[in-house]
Amino acid sequence: MNSWLGRRFEVSVGAVAHGGHCVARHEGRVVFVRHTLPGEHVVVKVTEDRGGSFCRGDAVAVLAPSPDRVPAPCPVAAPGGCGGCDWQHASWAAQRALKADVVAEQLRRLAGVTWPVEVEELPGGPLRWRTRARLTVDSAGRPGFRAHRSHRVVPVTDCPISAYGTVDAVADRTWPAGAALTVSVDALADTHVAVDGEGGGVAVERAARREWRVSADGFWQAHPDAADVYAEVVEGWTGLEAGESAWDLYAGVGLFASVLAEQVGPTGTVMAVESFRPAAVEAAENLADLKQVRVLAGKVEAVLRAAEGPDPAVVVLDPPRKGAGREVVEAIAARTSRRVVYIACDPAALARDVATFRSEGFTLEKLRAFDAFPMTHHVECVALFTRS
Structure with missing residues (x-):
């Protein structure tokens, strides 16, 4: 088959897909189209074709626009321009609806879970949020x-x-x-x-009612309200009591470990695990006043294989974009934890881990989604699992 690279043709655009594009079809092939919205009729220019059943392209002309289309506030948020923003051409409400559709579709397709998803705003609006x-x-x-x-x-x-x-x-x-x-x-x-x-x-x-010191190139939430919002959700969902034990996996500089430490008090214990050693050092420094917290530097999988001490009543985990994976989920399930609070930055990874948690005897009880990255396709989810 000849490459379609550079070809232009008209398509009617279908549903949104994970990754900041929508799905169209042309001559029997799937075309993933950026800079468009569901229901539009556009001219596509193919930007990538590696053969097979699909290719990628940009909408270079909009022949029948969606009512949700708005002017992009940035001149380089256009075909051939910056790749950072996916939805500047959509109203903010439409962006959140698109993200909700993606999260629901990933849960349905990869985890077999039908879940009504609403993506919630964070304060401040869709511009000037990235710190x-x-x-x-x-x-x-x-x-x-x-x-x-x-x-x-x-x-x-x-x-x-x-x-x-x-x-x-x-x-x-x-x-x-x-x-x-x-x-x-x-x-x-x-x-x-x-x-x-x-x-x-x-x-x-x-x-989380604390001050944090973080390396300038280290990890901290880009949205100024995200860390507080996620900490509040974790605090409300753990159900921890004084004297209990908890784990904070992929702990970063210790945000969630601090929440857990306040809940279990000085008679409880919190194990915080972070694989990036400089972040683990910063976590230990940030949490030095909380003697019930023990910070361990190492890969989560390896630390859990060797972990001693009481089983955690609650596990909080905030894995990287690829998700926790089967080994980590199985290691959590092998303990007697009654609840798991999972913070996810990728809907597909979340859905795969939801499927694994369900196979290990956990039920997805709650899920909240937040638009912590307006104008992009990214969405943050917080899920609560309980023992079935």
């Missing part, structure tokens, strides 16, 4: 973002979804070609810039 951004410098020394599924750098002078003090603080300067920039603005409104992982100092953040 942490990663940029790449092009050959001319200009910072920018990668194009979609490409190493090509799209230079920017601003970013409408990024908070003031981030992208605008580095866009007017020339940087070493090829450098990676991590720029953040913390709770004190101080800007931190790390170049290739060096410099930037320590950011001060506030969440």
Whole structure:
């Protein structure tokens, strides 16, 4: 079959799919189309074709627009432009509805669970929320973002979804070609810039009634309200009592471990596990006043295989985008934990782990989804599992 790369043709657009695109069909093949919305009739330009049953493309002309279509607030959020935002051409309400459809579809297809999903707003609106951004410098020394599924750098002078003090603080300067920039603005409104992982100092953040010190290029939630919201959900769902034990897996700098420590009190225990050693060091420093917390650095799978002490009454886990995986879920299920609170940044990974938890005797009891990444296809979910 000849490659369709560069071809243009008209399609009627179908349902949204995971990844920031919609599904269309042409001459017996599936076409994953960006920059469109369900129900639209568009002209597609094929941008990637590796053969097989599908290809990828951009909507380069909209012949029949959706009523949910709006002007994109960023000039490079367009075909051939920045790959960071997926839904700038959709109203904010429509973005949340699309994300809800994706989460529900992944749960249904991968976990066999039918669940009504509503994606909740976080405060502040869909713009200027991102307090942490990663940029790449092009050959001319200009910072920018990668194009979609490409190493090509799209230079920017601003970013409408990024908070003031981030992208605008580095866009007017020339940087070493090829450098990676991590720029953040913390709770004190101080800007931190790390170049290739060096410099930037320590950011001060506030969440869960505590102050946190985090490396400028370390992990912290990009949305300024996300950490507090997730901590509140975890606190409300654990049902922990004083003197009990709990685990915080993929603990980062210790946010959820602090919540668990307050609940179990000085007579309880919390084991926090983080594989990235610098983050584990920061967790130990941030939680030094909570003597009931023990921070372990190591891969979660390996730590759980060797874990001693009482079984946790509750396990909280916030795995990376790929999810926890079968080995970790089985290790949790082998204990007598009555509840598991799972924070997920990828609907497909969540759904796969939901299926594994169900096969291990757990029931999905609650699920909340949050639009912590407006204008992008990303969505954060928090799920509660209980023993069946």
